[in-house]
Amino acid sequence: MTDRRNFLKASLAAPALVAAGGASAATNDSIQLGTPCVISTWAFGVPANKGAWAVLSKGGRALDAVEAGVRIPEADLKLHTVGRAGYPDRDGHVTLDASIMDEFGNTGAVAAMENIAHPISVARRVMEKTQHVLLAGDGATQFAIEQGFPREELLTPESRAAWKEWLKTSKYKPGASNLGTPGGARNHDTIGMLALDAHGNLSGACTTSGMAWKVRGRVGDSPIIGAGLYVDNEVGGATSTGVGEEVIRNVGSFLVVELMRQGLSPQAACKAAVERILKRKPETKNIQVGFLALNKKGQAGAWAIQKGFSFALCDKIKQDRLEPGQAFFKAT
Numbered sequence: 001m002t003d004r005r006n007f008l009k010a011s012l013a014a015p016a017l018v019a020a021g022g023a024s025a026a027t028n029d030s031i032q033l034g035t036p037c038v039i040s041t042w043a044f045g046v047p048a049n050k051g052a053w054a055v056l057s058k059g060g061r062a063l064d065a066v067e068a069g070v071r072i073p074e075a076d077l078k079l080h081t082v083g084r085a086g087y088p089d090r091d092g093h094v095t096l097d098a099s100i101m102d103e104f105g106n107t108g109a110v111a112a113m114e115n116i117a118h119p120i121s122v123a124r125r126v127m128e129k130t131q132h133v134l135l136a137g138d139g140a141t142q143f144a145i146e147q148g149f150p151r152e153e154l155l156t157p158e159s160r161a162a163w164k165e166w167l168k169t170s171k172y173k174p175g176a177s178n179l180g181t182p183g184g185a186r187n188h189d190t191i192g193m194l195a196l197d198a199h200g201n202l203s204g205a206c207t208t209s210g211m212a213w214k215v216r217g218r219v220g221d222s223p224i225i226g227a228g229l230y231v232d233n234e235v236g237g238a239t240s241t242g243v244g245e246e247v248i249r250n251v252g253s254f255l256v257v258e259l260m261r262q263g264l265s266p267q268a269a270c271k272a273a274v275e276r277i278l279k280r281k282p283e284t285k286n287i288q289v290g291f292l293a294l295n296k297k298g299q300a301g302a303w304a305i306q307k308g309f310s311f312a313l314c315d316k317i318k319q320d321r322l323e324p325g326q327a328f329f330k331a332t
């Protein structure tokens, strides 16, 4: 135990530590946005936010906004980490995870779903048309088809070629720098989105093809409510990106929301959740996990294990803002 503690102390003091101002600083500088607003993970969040903004700017509901927003990266054939064209599992199957949560605490999700290009919209149907919260595997695909979603081949020639290249080594190693795949392709990056509408209501969505080259049947944090996404309309919402196993172990997004309930700013809450992951398992300093949060006042914040995480913000003043996420380490 002592060793573990010492290791953590050493890890957090390592030269790679890049948190601006050190461990206690920079915890209250969440970004104030106007209402309505929408935020999302990574640079592909910029076009996604614009899709959400088309709904929010007309007085639409946050739930409709987040669904419309994340459908944009889900449809993007150049993106290999979300929706159609996502990198497959180790056996060549594209399996998608998604979840959605509204201002009433209703939620729906799909996990390891194949052959349907817009998992977020299926997740919404699970929420609205069934008495369940999560459908998985073949059952999720069957439900989607019953609901009128087209069955599609999601593995594109480009993703297939990347998988064939990966098969030459078959090494599964989610790197700290996110550049763990042959040819430098990113092997993970989820879109998580949180919106606050003109009525002051919050909703969130999270969608991904999960970790590239994963074991068949693997489910990440994105469809697990409380892990990859959580929204409490009294407090705020949170979502995550990165190696989902570590987010699930710590029920990350729920933790961020509960910390905001206790009075922490969105950024401080995200930082504390990342610290929790590092404290419980110091080796996580070698992987990436990032949290993003938005509170009821329209304040946004983020924190990640590794530098390199970014998040997109959008409100009436500016619709294409991209901010670097603060982090504890610089990937080497």
Ligand code: SD4
Pocket (backbone or CB within 6 Å): 187, 188, 189, 190, 208, 209, 210, 211, 219, 220, 221, 222, 240, 241, 242, 243, 244, 245
């Ligand atoms: C997962 N959290 O399936 C997702 C992958 C991801 O950035 O976000 N990557 O574990």
